[in-house]
Amino acid sequence: MMNDTFLRACRGEKTDFTPIWMMRQAGRYLPQYQKSLAKTDFLTACRTPELAAEITIQPVDEIGVDAAIFYSDITTTVVPMGIELHYEKGKGPSYPNPIRTTEDADRLIVPEDPADGLSFVYEAQKICARELENRVPLIGFAGAPFTVSAYMVEGKGSNSFVEFRRFAFSNPGGYATLMDKVARHTANYLKAQAAAGANALMLFDSHAGLVGPGDFATMNLPYVRQIIDSLKMTGVPIIYLPFGAHGSLDLIKDCGADVIALDYGFRLEEAVAELGQGVSVQGNIEPYSLFLPRDEIKRRVTATLEAGKGARGHVFNLGHGVPQHSPVENVKAMVDFVHEMSQVIAS
Numbered sequence: 001m002m003n004d005t006f007l008r009a010c011r012g013e014k015t016d017f018t019p020i021w022m023m024r025q026a027g028r029y030l031p032q033y034q035k036s037l038a039k040t041d042f043l044t045a046c047r048t049p050e051l052a053a054e055i056t057i058q059p060v061d062e063i064g065v066d067a068a069i070f071y072s073d074i075t076t077t078v079v080p081m082g083i084e085l086h087y088e089k090g091k092g093p094s095y096p097n098p099i100r101t102t103e104d105a106d107r108l109i110v111p112e113d114p115a116d117g118l119s120f121v122y123e124a125q126k127i128c129a130r131e132l133e134n135r136v137p138l139i140g141f142a143g144a145p146f147t148v149s150a151y152m153v154e155g156k157g158s159n160s161f162v163e164f165r166r167f168a169f170s171n172p173g174g175y176a177t178l179m180d181k182v183a184r185h186t187a188n189y190l191k192a193q194a195a196a197g198a199n200a201l202m203l204f205d206s207h208a209g210l211v212g213p214g215d216f217a218t219m220n221l222p223y224v225r226q227i228i229d230s231l232k233m234t235g236v237p238i239i240y241l242p243f244g245a246h247g248s249l250d251l252i253k254d255c256g257a258d259v260i261a262l263d264y265g266f267r268l269e270e271a272v273a274e275l276g277q278g279v280s281v282q283g284n285i286e287p288y289s290l291f292l293p294r295d296e297i298k299r300r301v302t303a304t305l306e307a308g309k310g311a312r313g314h315v316f317n318l319g320h321g322v323p324q325h326s327p328v329e330n331v332k333a334m335v336d337f338v339h340e341m342s343q344v345i346a347s
């Protein structure tokens with residue numbers, strides 16, 4: 001029988017222990033991942049179904065997490081819209097011809113068939129679903145339109161996304177065109193992932209904090225809501241990560257997601273109180289606590305479990321991705337502590 005504890009916590013059903021998975025659990029801290037990538041490069045790995053499936057499953061075997069997240073990236077999804085993507089080792093993903101004008105946004109395509117240029121994703125997910133059967137659920141994902149648009153306009157990752165913010169505020173028409181197209185494409189993409197075998201879907205809004213609460217409400221949230229509304233028919237739980245949108249929980253709680261993923265900047269207990277009993281929460285231990293001594297990891301795990309106790313459901317996670325060079329033994333220990341201490345606290 002499948003370990004469905006993660007799905008149950010997403011829906012707010014009773015569980016025997018608190019489930020855990022980690023953002024970026026498939027990645028460079030794992031020796032198996034480095035081995036898989038030694039003969040190839042990141043984008044080729046993403047586009048090779050057998051390999052993407054193998055990397056997706058590695059942390060389930062090695063770390064013992066309660067869910068697998070599909071190995072891919074938020075920047076790869078929009079290539080079929082007509083934007084070129086590069087990947088340079090050490091520098092990350094980039095778009096050499098970024099969106100800077102209304103005409104650039106007008107030129108973007110919303111492919112009618114979500115398999116156009118992305119069939120490798122669904123093929124890989126079918127393999128994952130088959131190989132994970134009777135083990136743990138598979139999480140499919142995409143970037144939220146605001147975060148993906150930020151990359152498409154900036155052309156690369158950035159701390160400040162100056163070009164994107166200038167575009168968004170100086171060209172509201174071009175911005176609306178871009179956001180609407182990315183949102184429609186993303187909805188189609190996520191629906192197709194559910195059809196291919198994803199048991200849950202997550203929207204990563206890693207740069208939601210680039211604008212304050214007033215602008216988040218008008219420039220970002222409506223598009224997130226539009227996507228989530230259109231995904232309801234899939235029946236799978238939806239997780240939304242509004243990274244850095246610390247002043248907007250009162251609006252976020254009604255976005256339609258089953259789970260709100262909280263970054264390490266939230267006070268978990270206060271966020272749980274503000275979100276109420278209509279949603280479950282995911283998060284949010286400090287990612288670099290993986291570098292602490294084992295007894296301190298255990299203490300922090302217990303504190304995070306206590307802080308999440310009042311939630312409708314709690315999916316344990318880091319407050320951001322697994323840091324590079326995290327000791328694998330500590331990652332495993334954190335998973336074990338969550339399983340152990342959540343049962344101690346509940347009893």
Ligand code: CP3
Binds near residue numbers: 026071
């Ligand atoms: O394990 C997983 O979480 C599944 C796969 C996954 C990746 N990226 C793999 C990846 C997921 C869910 C993502 C999401 C993603 N990608 C986000 C949202 C989450 C977040 O971190 O806020 C963002 C902002 C990106 C964009 C991105 N991808 C950057 C900035 C970089 C370069 C920096 C880095 O960490 O290497 C990537 C590359 C990337 N995505 C790698 C992996 C495993 C590294 C590839 C390598 O091995 O070189």
